[in-house]
Amino acid sequence: MVELLLGMGLLVALFVGYNIxxxxxxxxxxxxxxxxxxxxxxxxxxxxxFFFIGAWTLGRRVATTLGKELLTRPGIFTMETSIVVLSFIGLALFVGNFFGVPASTSMTAVGAIAGLGVASNSLDWAIMGEIAVWWIVAPIIGFWISGMIGRYLYPTLNRWVAVQSTEGDLLTFDRSGILPRPSLGPNTTRREVVGAVVVVSIGCLMAFSSGTSNIANAIAPLVGVGVAMNPLILLGSAAVAVGAFTIARRTLDTLGNDITDLPLTAAIVVAVVASVIVTALSAIGIPASFVIVATMCIVGLGWGRATRTVTVSEGIRGEEKPNVSVGALTAEEPGEDVPEIGEEEPEDIPSAGDLFDPSTTGRVILMQNVVPILSTVGAYAAFRLLFTFFW
Structure with missing residues (x-):
């Protein structure tokens, strides 16, 4: 019976890792x-x-927090409760996917475990409070850092990052030998190569950041049962790899559903700021939501770009007026195309309404918080019922 329950727990954990x-x-x-x-x-x-590297190094700290420290009663995590917790994590994430909103796996996992803790009167409220505080502070930090970059540094960064693509392949391969030998394409410029390295490096940083925080969402309940962590990290990372090679092809076809819709410069700013914040929190054992931090970085970057101020001259007298809101200076005529963030010339700055849609942003943030609430409330109700009638 124990072996059967362990097998079921591992299957559910692998399913969560697969979706991650x-x-x-x-x-x-x-x-x-x-x-x-x-x-x-x-x-x-x-x-x-890079997910495995992040999981093996910093990810175990987050897994320890969720699996062993968030609940005060060591024996509350049984194989049965772990299976239920992991099931609620998977079901809640499915709700987010159904509505087309990338939900926070970290918040959803913590919510399910917290539901178990409240129902069993074993939740460590001090640790939960610390996690909750960082959930509030981290997006605010991301918003303001990205906002300041958008307000003061973005045009300079955009000039550095802007890459003019040339015709032909970036790399060519000589397949005459046993192993193919790569070389630069006939029209490839050094600037293109640098841009390609930057884009790939940012992806690796994001993968590492995901590993530091998300591995715990798949394995923490089983860690709480007492299953050895190292094999779980290996199995969880293997499940993530299977998901990356299979169902991830759909998200790669559409370039993802969040920061990858941004131009290159904006994507780099958002990815770097969000990844550094999430990795730093993972280092101290705090499960953080990359999705929510990245969302607020996008909003902050758009706000910073939209609220830049310039000094205008009266022209006739040659006198300078005080700073004027850019939104008042860049109202477009009906039908005029509005460039995306990073696509415009540094001096052509669109208004705030053109850089991000507050109503859409509000809907996304709302759903990203509703999904973890569903996980928390659902887990609490289920475990309250189970503890009342069965345990």
Whole structure:
């Protein structure tokens, strides 16, 4: 019976890891695949490698927090409760996917475990409070850092990053020998090569960041039961790799559903800021949501670009007026095309409404918080019922 329950627990954990690989590969390597720098198989391979590195190094700290420290009663995690918790994580994430909103796996996992803790009166409220505080603070930090970059540094960064693509392949391969030998394409410029390296490096950073935080979502309940962590990390990372090589192809086709829709400069800013924040929190054992932090980075970057101020001259007198809102200076005529963030010239700055849609942003943020609430409330109700009638 114990072996059967362990097998069921591992299967559910592998299913969660499989979906993590499918949902995070596109946002991480979508730009590289879309620009032809990487193949889908190459993106999946890099995702598998760097996710595992993040999981093996910093990810175990988050898994320890969720599996052993968040609940005060060591024996509350049984194989049965672990299976139920992992099932609620998977079902809640399915709701987010159904509505087309990438939900936070970290918040959903913590919510399910917290539901178990409240129902069994074993939740460590001090640790839960620390996690909750960082969930509030981290997106705010991401918003303001990205906002300041958008307000003061973005035009300079855009000039550095802008890459003019040339005709032909970036790389060519000589397949005359046993192993193919890569070389630069006939029209490839050094700037293109640098841009390609930057895009791939950003994807690797995001994959590493995902590993540091997301591996715990698949294995923490089983860690709480007492299953050895190292084999679980290996199995969880293998499941992520399978997801990266299979269902992730769909997200790679559309370049993901969040930051990868942004131009290159904006994508780099958002990815770097969000990845550094999530990795730093993982280092201290705090499960963080890359999706929510990245969302607020996008909003902050758009706000920073939209609220830049310039000094205008009266022209006739040659006098300077005080700073004027850019939104008032850049109202477009009906039908005029509005450039995307990063696509415009540094001096052509669109208004705030053109850079991000507040109503859409509100809907996304709302759903990203509703899904973890569903996980928490559902787990609490289920375990309350089970503890009342069975345990």
């Amino acid at each position: 690989g499918g949902s995070t590969t596109g946002p991480a390597f979508g730009p590289a695949v879309g620009s032809g720098v990487l193949s889908k198989a190459g993106a999946a391979a890099l995702m598998s490698i």
